[in-house]
Amino acid sequence: MKALVYTAPESLVYRDEPGPDVPSGECLVRVEAVGICGSDMHAYLGHDERRPAPLILGHEAAGVVVEGPGPGRRVTVNPLATCGACRACKAGCNNLCPQRQILSMAPRQGAFAEFIAIPPENLVEMPEHVSFDKACLAEPLACGWHAMRLGARALDGPLPDARCLVIGGGAIGLGAALALGANGASDITISEANQRRVPALKSAGKFRIATPDDVMAEDPGGYDLVIDGVGFAATRATASRAARPGGVIVHIGLGDASAGLDIRRMTLQEITFIGAYTYTPEDFRDTAAAIFDGRLGTLDWAELRALENGASAFADIQGGRASAPKIILKP
Incomplete structure (x- = not known):
């Protein structure tokens, strides 16, 4: 072959x-x-x-x-x-x-x-x-679906009421944003550094697209749920700053393995940190079903x-x- x-x-x-x-x-x-x-x-x-x-x-x-x-x-x-x-x-x-x-x-x-x-x-x-x-x-989108499910379970309120930030506009981050939307979230921001990706992200769903500098310029603690689909020190620092007191960070990305988390802020503000690795068989089947019935959009990006x-x-x-x-x- x-x-x-x-x-x-x-x-x-x-x-x-x-x-x-x-x-x-x-x-x-x-x-x-x-x-x-x-x-x-x-x-x-x-x-x-x-x-x-x-x-x-x-x-x-x-x-x-x-x-x-x-x-x-x-x-x-x-x-x-x-x-x-x-x-x-x-x-x-x-x-x-x-x-x-x-x-x-x-x-x-x-x-x-x-x-x-x-x-x-x-x-x-x-x-x-x-x-x-x-x-x-289905495979990359299931990673985002799994992260969405873990994050929603840890929130202290319903997902549709949550302000959500997804860091990274690759397939993993976009999958998380699509999964959030398919499960009721409506206030979703995607932070993406590569401006070549912006047209595809805008066409994929009703998301606010921001640069990393835009997000860092915001007041700290503005998001209930932050999903890091990149996993570098800089994105973990952004997640640590962006999560509100009592908020949730879900970490999917495997960019590098050191630095970035503001452990003091996470401790003092009781911010939950969850590692998310791939998906369960149920997550995979649920993602496939959402693709088949169109809940994740046209997927033409x-x-x-x-x-x-x-x-x-x-x-x-x-x-x-x-x-x-x-x-x-x-x-």
Whole structure:
């Protein structure tokens, strides 16, 4: 099969690779669309020790089952394969399973390829009217849905009454903003530094779009719920300042691992901080359902490119030349 292979930091090669091994009971899925994630960028830059080269990256996939249970089904793919038997899995928190595997991390090769192997329980069947290009967004949007759900649960009032700030206008942050809107929030600000993304963000929903400088110029404590979809020291500092006394910060982004939080203010103002990692199976199914019935909007803000041109797509993202919140590759 053809695949886009990460061979060294900032090096991707489109070449022939062996097809995936398909364990007994799993499905072979022909990939029709796959998104580029921030974690793929981290690996591409050599910043993820969990993803050593050579490796096929990519985990935001949709396609068609060609072998295994339910051949011919059009599906979107939950890339988290878990044990199903541990305490976390039994509680429905499969994302915290200590045995979890994910596409694009050994031993599972990723979806920047023509085919992947995945357990059948990780597949959500798609209706015919939904395109693969939109269905593959279920994975990144589910991260935002999970963050929204955790944040709403921690608020001291109803989500529709909350003033919300989402930091970052990539697919993760935009997904959080869309999930907030789909669940009743109406006062939603997205903070985005890359002005190339602003037209796509404005077209995606009824959001206020602000620059990071705009948000920092506001009085402290203006937001009930802050979702950081970036995860750098500067964005954590913004979140610490923006959350009101008794407010909530949900941290999704994995930009870096140090500094930024104002622990003194968070303590004195009793601000809740929640880490959010991927999503539960229920979050993934709920997100897919919201895509299928249109609650997350038209989802026409992604840019499509051929998989064979994936290396240039990564270079454009790294160089700040990509205007879309998401680039989707087509094998």
